[in-house]
Amino acid sequence: MSDRRALVLRLLPLVFVLVLAAAWLVPATDALDLAGDPAAADGFAAALDDLPDAPVVLVGFDPDLGTYAEIRPTVRTALADLLARNARLIVVSLTPEGRALALAELARLARYEANPTRILDLGYVSGAEAALVALARAPVIPSAASGELADGLRDEGIGGVDAVVVIGGNDLGPRTWVEQLQPRIGRVPFLAIAPATLLPELQPYVGGGQLAGLLGTPRDGAAYRASTSLGTLAPIVEADAPPALPILAGMLVAIAILGQAWLARAGTTVGTLGREGRE
Amino acid sequence: MIDLLGTTPADVVATWVAAIATVVVLGGLLGERRLFGWSQHLLAGLVTGFLALLAVTEVIVPRVVAPLVADPAGRPELAAGLVLVAAAAGAPWLPRIVAAVPVSIGIGALAAFALGGAVIGTLLPQLAATIVGPGSSPLEIAAAAASALVTIVVLVAFLRGTPRGRALGAAMVAGRGLLLIGIGAWIGVLVLSRLVLLSDRIGFLVGDWLGLR
């Protein structure tokens, strides 16, 4: 390979990054739409609509540091949506990465002056599946926690929870919650927001009714964000919706790269079959 | 945009540090390996340090140490708990017979939770989900039957073994093909997912750091 070609190949990723950066600066247009088929978003919203007034929602906050960016806007919208529905949130994490992100998001909600009496932070519990079993049996509430939400949890335990929303991404994700917690706490709806890496293990739970709602791809999340109406809590969500143009640019590059290799391979196969046919 | 930090001077410094860290890691795309490698070492140290911090401040102290200090003689089980924590924490260096106790407890629990969760949490409900309920339309029945057929042949292909008989062999071939198509479709979604992650970091540089958006 010549030096110039090697240099070009080496700089191509930088050019691609610069193209994405430029795409970020282009104003949004109706010709592009990141929101996909609304079925999953509608299902998620419908599951929230079915909750009683002022529900108590257990939020299992365990995203992965690396993939959180994929679901972050959707998570923030979901938290705002729940608070807009007068929900009271009980937040717990079973993984260190999840706990780090939970603390960051709780601090962000505090900066936006979310009502602290509506959020109870149970912290981090080690032990993986054992933590979920302990949660079902008797959640450990910080001794300093006070107020109606904490007192209600002390009195009723997990039985007073109206829904479970799991923010996934780690090994201990929605599947673990469904397997370990759901059999122990009865007919409480489980919902999940997770990155696409977990789609194969979560999609069947939707079909099987074990997950009342799942936002498992970036486009499902975008469709949900586009459908919510948050009223005075709108400032809590991300001010800028992730734009569609960088995504389109990147996908066209991916399709071009894979498509070129695919066509070459298909051409070779057709050529081989043609030669065999003539022989 | 990403808004994980506030607007205090410390947070402004943090934004600059985050931008530098982002550029260093992106440098891996251009073949810059040394700084990239060092950033991974730093990440490993920070994550591991955070893990220990959580274990101490959010589990061991509130569940064992604080209650034990408040009432040393009243709860002997806490002393046993503290010994267990110490045995687990010192496992790499303690005699094997001592370290094996917490490990054995962990293995037994892990196996029980895995078995119980897999059977009661996944297998039984998912098998029940393939059964179509009464009152379904012919289209729903056909769709469910097709779905169940796909699931069965994929399961046959997934579980290893030498196929015996033409029917099982055909099911394995069909299942393998469907498995490849399903995973291929998932890879397509993953490419989009990874692109969103990369785009988000670019957006952080453009928006949060440079303030161009």
Added chain:
Amino acid sequence: MNRPILPLLVVTVGVLLLVDLVVVNPTISDIAAVAVEAVILVGAGAAIAVTASLAWRRAVDLWSRRGDPIGAALVLVGIGAMLVAGLRPGATGASDPWVAWLVGALLVPIAATLFGLLFVTTVVAARRSVASRRRDAFVLMSAALVMLVLLLPIGGQTGGALATAAGWVLAGPVAAVFRGILLGVAILAAVAAARTLLGVGAGDE
């Protein structure tokens, strides 16, 4: 020398927790609660063991000038910075502002950007697999290409049709494939767990 007490501990804890799952009995429940709490504490202890072990290994590497000394030093700096930030006098543990600063300034950006690079590596790897002339790879990437086209973020009627098609593909045939995979994984996990509890194979010590 055989130490049957340890496999016995594995089986006892395992069977106790399984019975607690399927049988409603206050006595079993209370004993199982003790076992669950023990596992939580073991988890916390193990976290400290992992951290101490990593720090020790890197310190030894640094002392004996083995491997990458700067990398080893950075690991120790990372561990130390996080522990000092959270455990210093007056700190509030993991929710301390110093810890939040480290998370926001370093932890999240490095990890998130690392995963962002996966877009490039995934596309490059996919291209290589297509070019490898293996039939399986060709089928795999054909499906991936179709999915990528269906997922293009286009607006209007065309985009709506593509999005509907993508939704149907994922919720219909692909979901059935995923169910087969999930069932297979669950069966394998159940068999492996049962073998552990029964002491079959090498996993009993």
